[in-house]
Amino acid sequence: MTVNVLELNNIWVSYPDENGSLLKRLFRRERKLFWALKGIDFTVQKGEVLGVIGRNGSGKSTLLRVLSGLIEPDKGEYVVRGQRPVLLSLGAGFKPELSGLDNIYLNSLLLGHRKEDVDAKLEEIIRFSELDTFIYKPVRTYSAGMRARLAFSTAITLDPDILLIDEVLGVGDEAFKAKCRQAIMEKVQDGRTVIIVTHSAHLVKQICNRVVWIHLGEQKAVGDTKAIIEEYQAFMKGKSS
Amino acid sequence: MFILRKLVQDIRQHKDLIYYLTVSELKSNTARTYLGLLWWILDPVLYMLIFYLLVQVILQRGGEGYAVFLFVALIPLKWTTSCLVDGTKAIISNQRIIQQVYVPKIVFILSSLMVNTFKFAIGSVVMIIFIAASGVQLGPESLYYLLIVPVQLIVLLAGMIFLAHLGVYVRDIRNAIQYVARMLFFLSPVLYTMDQVPGKLASLLYLNPMTSLIVSYRSILLKQGEPLFIHLLVMALVSLILLYLALKLLFRYEKEYAKVI
Numbered sequence: 001m002t003v004n005v006l007e008l009n010n011i012w013v014s015y016p017d018e019n020g021s022l023l024k025r026l027f028r029r030e031r032k033l034f035w036a037l038k039g040i041d042f043t044v045q046k047g048e049v050l051g052v053i054g055r056n057g058s059g060k061s062t063l064l065r066v067l068s069g070l071i072e073p074d075k076g077e078y079v080v081r082g083q084r085p086v087l088l089s090l091g092a093g094f095k096p097e098l099s100g101l102d103n104i105y106l107n108s109l110l111l112g113h114r115k116e117d118v119d120a121k122l123e124e125i126i127r128f129s130e131l132d133t134f135i136y137k138p139v140r141t142y143s144a145g146m147r148a149r150l151a152f153s154t155a156i157t158l159d160p161d162i163l164l165i166d167e168v169l170g171v172g173d174e175a176f177k178a179k180c181r182q183a184i185m186e187k188v189q190d191g192r193t194v195i196i197v198t199h200s201a202h203l204v205k206q207i208c209n210r211v212v213w214i215h216l217g218e219q220k221a222v223g224d225t226k227a228i229i230e231e232y233q234a235f236m237k238g239k240s241s
Numbered sequence: 242m243f244i245l246r247k248l249v250q251d252i253r254q255h256k257d258l259i260y261y262l263t264v265s266e267l268k269s270n271t272a273r274t275y276l277g278l279l280w281w282i283l284d285p286v287l288y289m290l291i292f293y294l295l296v297q298v299i300l301q302r303g304g305e306g307y308a309v310f311l312f313v314a315l316i317p318l319k320w321t322t323s324c325l326v327d328g329t330k331a332i333i334s335n336q337r338i339i340q341q342v343y344v345p346k347i348v349f350i351l352s353s354l355m356v357n358t359f360k361f362a363i364g365s366v367v368m369i370i371f372i373a374a375s376g377v378q379l380g381p382e383s384l385y386y387l388l389i390v391p392v393q394l395i396v397l398l399a400g401m402i403f404l405a406h407l408g409v410y411v412r413d414i415r416n417a418i419q420y421v422a423r424m425l426f427f428l429s430p431v432l433y434t435m436d437q438v439p440g441k442l443a444s445l446l447y448l449n450p451m452t453s454l455i456v457s458y459r460s461i462l463l464k465q466g467e468p469l470f471i472h473l474l475v476m477a478l479v480s481l482i483l484l485y486l487a488l489k490l491l492f493r494y495e496k497e498y499a500k501v502i
Binding site: 015016065068069070071072084086087093095098102105106109110111112114115138 | 255257258261262265268269272273335337338339340341342343344496497499500501
């Protein structure tokens with residue numbers, strides 16, 4: 001039996017149009033809205049790996065924000081059964097003056113984990129990050145790669161039930177990138193629910209069971225990976241030629 | 242009821258986060274400074290010295306015990322102004338977080354309040370030592386401190402929530418608050434006493450909540466008198482209502498912030 005852990009029923013999201021000064025905005029009768037998502041409608045089943053594709057500006061990031069509960073849809077219904085999905089975000093809220101260790105705690109608590117869980121997994125996080133004794137140094141002394149390693153280790157080790165991943169993780173050197181990819185694959189094989197948002201058809205073909213294709217805020221297709229990717233690639237080719 | 246329940250729930254679920262945000266902000270504040278933690282003690286003292294220099298030394302006004310007189314007013318005033326200024330930034334300064342994870346916004350406001358309250362607590366200790374050292378007898382009335390401080394805390398929290406919300410939509414508020422802070426300072430009896438204010442104006446000054454607070458603090462700490470009970474009661478009631486309205490506003494809009502920031 002399949003369980004729908006997430007259900008999106010006809011989701012609409014708008015952003016306020018922000019042009020003009022305060023005075024103009026106050027006196028304009030109708031507020032202009034920009035619709036970023038127009039009637040998105042799909043479900044996510046437990047244990048599946050769902051890909052969300054679409055080119056830049058198609059509304060992928062907005063969808064991620066809805067999924068992680070950052071914004072509420074203007075219209076439609078978003079049902080979460082169980083834990084709310086957490087965006088595997090890289091280093092949100094890192095404080096450069098604090099040590100890597102302090103930042104692990106701060107970052108994990110921000111992602112909604114409990115302090116006890118961080119205590120328990122602390123060693124594993126540090127080991128995965130390969131930062132060694134640098135973990136006691138302030139994050140401002142880190143290179144970009146080291147920073148990314150710390151962020152990724154924190155996020156992946158304290159995994160939530162549903163993992164949201166934005167784009168390909170272009171972090172660290174090749175070796176670490178491979179390690180990240182492998183860590184994600186392990187989660188996938190673990191039967192964890194994963195949602196990957198990307199514009200890379202290649203990545204989707206590799207790991208996703210099902211795909212949602214979004215174009216200019218509208219849901220073009222949802223279903224079997226192979227068929228939709230072919231359609232998507234043909235569509236993109238048509239656009240560029 | 243819903244608002245109270247959400248408030249309690251948000252705080253309970255995020256108490257560790259509030260604590261860590263507060264501590265890390267305090268740590269970041271003094272990181273890379275040579276004097277480090279000493280700054281928290283130096284800060285109120287230097288602040289007081291500036292005005293002492295101006296009024297006592299240059300203008301030759303003020304009279305005996307002016308330093309203590311100033312200190313008792315400056316410490317709570319500084320608490321207020323830093324809270325208000327930080328309040329306007331409490332949400333927008335965390336925009337990177339807000340765009341990536343959902344965190345109840347009250348968490349940022351509370352941690353900002355706690356950072357400033359911690360500094361105020363240190364300032365208070367310095368102030369008490371200063372009062373004792375300058376030969377003023379602290380009577381049992383000084384224990385009213387523990388009554389006035391919570392009243393001021395509620396006022397500040399309510400104000401900070403409103404400002405934090407406004408700060409997201411109207412960036413101008415960050416500039417404007419500097420002038421509000423200065424007005425609160427000069428239009429309350431920090432540098433002068435209420436007797437020096439012309440009769441008609443004196444009652445107007447009480448429109449500034451800092452006036453009642455400062456008069457009360459001075460009374461209990463320096464004159465072994467009572468605080469302005471009625472004023473404090475009215476302030477507490479009004480700010481509880483404002484706090485309720487502020488929370489209502491915050492909870493209604495907090496999921497919109499990620500869109501406009």
